[in-house]
Amino acid sequence: MAEFLSLEEAISRYVEDGATVALEGFTHLIPYAAGHEIIRQGRRELTLMRMTPDILYDQMIGMGCARKLIFSWGGNPGVGSLHRMRDAVERGYPRPLELLEHSHAAMAHAYEAGAAGLPLAVMRGYIGSDLPQVNPDIRHIECPFTGEKLAAIPSNRPDVAIIHAQKADRAGNVLVEGIIGVQKEAVLAARVALVTVEERVDELDTHPNACVLPAWTIDAISVVPRGAWPSYAHGYYARDNGFYKSWDAIARDRDAFAAWMREHVIEPQSAERSTIGSPS
Amino acid sequence: MSDTVPVRDGADAALDYSFEEMMTVTAARALGNGTTCFVGIGLPSQAANLARLTHAPEVVLIYESGTVQTRPEVLPLSIGDGELCETALTTVSVPEMFRYWLQGGRIDVGFLGAAQVDRYANLNSTLIGDYRNPKVRLPGGGGAPEIGTHSREVFIMLKHSKRTFVRDVDFITTLGFGRDGQARAQLPPQTASHVGRGPTKVITDLCVLAPEAGSNELVVVSIHPGVSRDRIRDATGWEIRFSDRVEVTPAPDARSLEALRALKARTEAHHDSAQADFTASAKE
Numbered sequence: 001m002a003e004f005l006s007l008e009e010a011i012s013r014y015v016e017d018g019a020t021v022a023l024e025g026f027t028h029l030i031p032y033a034a035g036h037e038i039i040r041q042g043r044r045e046l047t048l049m050r051m052t053p054d055i056l057y058d059q060m061i062g063m064g065c066a067r068k069l070i071f072s073w074g075g076n077p078g079v080g081s082l083h084r085m086r087d088a089v090e091r092g093y094p095r096p097l098e099l100l101e102h103s104h105a106a107m108a109h110a111y112e113a114g115a116a117g118l119p120l121a122v123m124r125g126y127i128g129s130d131l132p133q134v135n136p137d138i139r140h141i142e143c144p145f146t147g148e149k150l151a152a153i154p155s156n157r158p159d160v161a162i163i164h165a166q167k168a169d170r171a172g173n174v175l176v177e178g179i180i181g182v183q184k185e186a187v188l189a190a191r192v193a194l195v196t197v198e199e200r201v202d203e204l205d206t207h208p209n210a211c212v213l214p215a216w217t218i219d220a221i222s223v224v225p226r227g228a229w230p231s232y233a234h235g236y237y238a239r240d241n242g243f244y245k246s247w248d249a250i251a252r253d254r255d256a257f258a259a260w261m262r263e264h265v266i267e268p269q270s271a272e273r274s275t276i277g278s279p280s
Numbered sequence: 281m282s283d284t285v286p287v288r289d290g291a292d293a294a295l296d297y298s299f300e301e302m303m304t305v306t307a308a309r310a311l312g313n314g315t316t317c318f319v320g321i322g323l324p325s326q327a328a329n330l331a332r333l334t335h336a337p338e339v340v341l342i343y344e345s346g347t348v349q350t351r352p353e354v355l356p357l358s359i360g361d362g363e364l365c366e367t368a369l370t371t372v373s374v375p376e377m378f379r380y381w382l383q384g385g386r387i388d389v390g391f392l393g394a395a396q397v398d399r400y401a402n403l404n405s406t407l408i409g410d411y412r413n414p415k416v417r418l419p420g421g422g423g424a425p426e427i428g429t430h431s432r433e434v435f436i437m438l439k440h441s442k443r444t445f446v447r448d449v450d451f452i453t454t455l456g457f458g459r460d461g462q463a464r465a466q467l468p469p470q471t472a473s474h475v476g477r478g479p480t481k482v483i484t485d486l487c488v489l490a491p492e493a494g495s496n497e498l499v500v501v502s503i504h505p506g507v508s509r510d511r512i513r514d515a516t517g518w519e520i521r522f523s524d525r526v527e528v529t530p531a532p533d534a535r536s537l538e539a540l541r542a543l544k545a546r547t548e549a550h551h552d553s554a555q556a557d558f559t560a561s562a563k564e
Contacts, residue, residue, distance in 0.1 A: 026345050026346070026360050026374050027345055027358045027359060027360025027361070028345070028360050028362070028365075051374070052422070071420065072420060072421065072422055073419050073420045073421065073422030073423075074419050074420055075418075075419030075420070077321060077357065077358030077359060077360075078321055078322065078356070078357035078358050079357070081417070081418070081419065082419075085417070086416075086417045089414065089417045090414055090415075090416070090417055101406075101420060101421075103421045103422070103423065103424070103425040103426055104344060104374070104378060104421075104422050104423040104426075105378040105379075105382065105383065105423065105425070105426040108374045108375040108377075108378045108379070109375065109378070109379070111375065112375040112379075123379075123383065124383055124426075124430070124471070124474055125383075125425065125426050125429075126425055126426075127425075127429045127455060127467070127471065127475060128402075128429065128452065128455025128458055128463050128464075129421070129425045129452055129453060129454060129455060130406075130451050130452045130453070131406075131421065131425065131453070134411045134412075143470075146470055147470055148468075148470035148471060149468065149470070149471060178362065178365045178371065179345045179346055179347065179360045179362075179364075179365050179371055180346065180371070180373050180374075181345070181346070181360075181373065181374050182373065182374050182375060184373065185373070185375060211373075232362055234362055234365060238362055239357070239358065239361055239362060241357040241358075241361070241551040242551060242552065244357065244358070245357075245551070
């Protein structure tokens with residue numbers, strides 16, 4: 001049953017060194033504040049799982065949190081490469097990063113299979129692609145009914161899933177709105193689910209088909225306004241595309257990156273953190 | 281904008297336009313009204329929205345973030361900008377997008393970019409060099425491997441250079457026609473019945489290419505005004521051939537250029553305002 005905890009407490013209690021952690025959010029609602037807390041607490045040897053590692057995973061990889069990355073697209077959307085991720089893959093800095101690489105379709109299917117309690121996902125995919133040659137987790141099975149050869153991949157079952165959402169009610173039920181990505185699947189596929197929210201409200205005030213995660217599917221909720229910045233929270237604030245563009249120059253250089261992380265993530269006191277990047 | 285094509289004949293003689301504008305307008309024209317298009321970010325997104333704003337108001341644009349039938353006022357920087365959701369008919373989850381809408385066979389045209397394309401229209405967006413020891417690690421396939429096989433046909437859009445047009449890609453992220461041009465033809469029947477025709481057009485800033493019947497090797501079928509054959513040869517990493525009936529691509533019309541420039545201006549103003557917010561707070 002969801003418990004309201006400070007972000008510091010939630011991460012410290014549930015995210016252990018060596019865990020497989022999925023911080024999800026497809027461009028929207030990326031749980032930056034939670035990822036930054038993992039960095040501050042110095043977690044190591046993590047297997048990071050995420051469809052679209054973007055700036056947050058660039059930061060976590062650049063700060064040495066990760067041993068392995070399971071992903072399907074690792075770039076700065078609309079801008080270019082993730083330079084910290086590239087440095088780790090191409091030059092082993094700050095430490096080598098093992099890659100387990102999929103397509104989006106496969107990752108989405110694998111989260112869904114995880115949520116459904118299945119050992120594998122089956123899809124028509126990877127036809128003619130070289131990806132099965134470099135990822136031993138991409139195999140094939142034959143349909144017992146038609147004989148069609150289909151791609152099979154193991155379910156995604158992270159130790160911990162972390163998502164950001166718009167709001168939680170007093171009981172800890174969580175509403176996700178807008179581009180909902182794979183957040184619901186990631187939460188239901190994981191052993192432990194942590195959620196950060198923009199605000200806590202009396203009533204979710206929603207409609208019958210809304211994407212609501214009941215309190216009993218979640219372990220901890222932390223109220224972190226602007227916790228998805230520089231990505232966005234539909235109905236609260238827009239994606240900071242200017243920041244995404246400026247990240248390219250920051251991340252290109254090891255020292256500029258370290259200085260930025262020190263100034264904006266490591267050193268600020270908790271009261272200041274939520275205001276990074278907020279217009280005032 | 282520096283690379284302006286001198287066009288001095290025909291009805292549009294008064295128009296000056298860049299090679300990039302030529303590419304975008306040509307790509308937009310390829311999308312028919314009412315087509316269901318799965319849109320890649322960047323150049324394809326620009327072209328697909330230009331089509332919607334000009335000759336194809338009923339084109340259905342679908343982005344992998346789950347936004348169905350979206351009509352953005354400004355171009356998204358990412359595949360999941362809020363603008364796409366706010367202007368969509370509906371927004372579905374990402375698993376639903378890939379399972380029902382793409383794998384389910386609802387897409388007419390997959391519109392893709394890539395870092396590299398080879399002579400059999402295979403796309404590489406994974407890496408340059410060896411997989412375990414890459415020279416340049418690129419972002420990866422994202423949605424493209426399945427967009428490339430599940431859409432009824434695929435349009436590819438990228439700038440023409442020896443770096444982007446290579447004889448054989450280092451890594452096939454997304455199938456064009458395989459290493460020998462025959463990979464689609466050789467698929468087992470149960471698979472083939474669910475797989476589309478593959479790339480039918482490659483639109484660049486210099487020309488339009490299409491797979492030759494039989495061999496599936498890309499050949500030039502249309503050359504943009506003011507571009508010489510030598511220029512295309514010099515920008516291609518294999519011995520490029522020209523179709524027997526190569527055409528001159530129609531120059532952009534005034535309406536398209538105006539719509540494209542207005543779209544880009546709106547987009548720039550929109551994305552820069554977000555930057556102003558950050559700059560203001562960073563100075564505090």
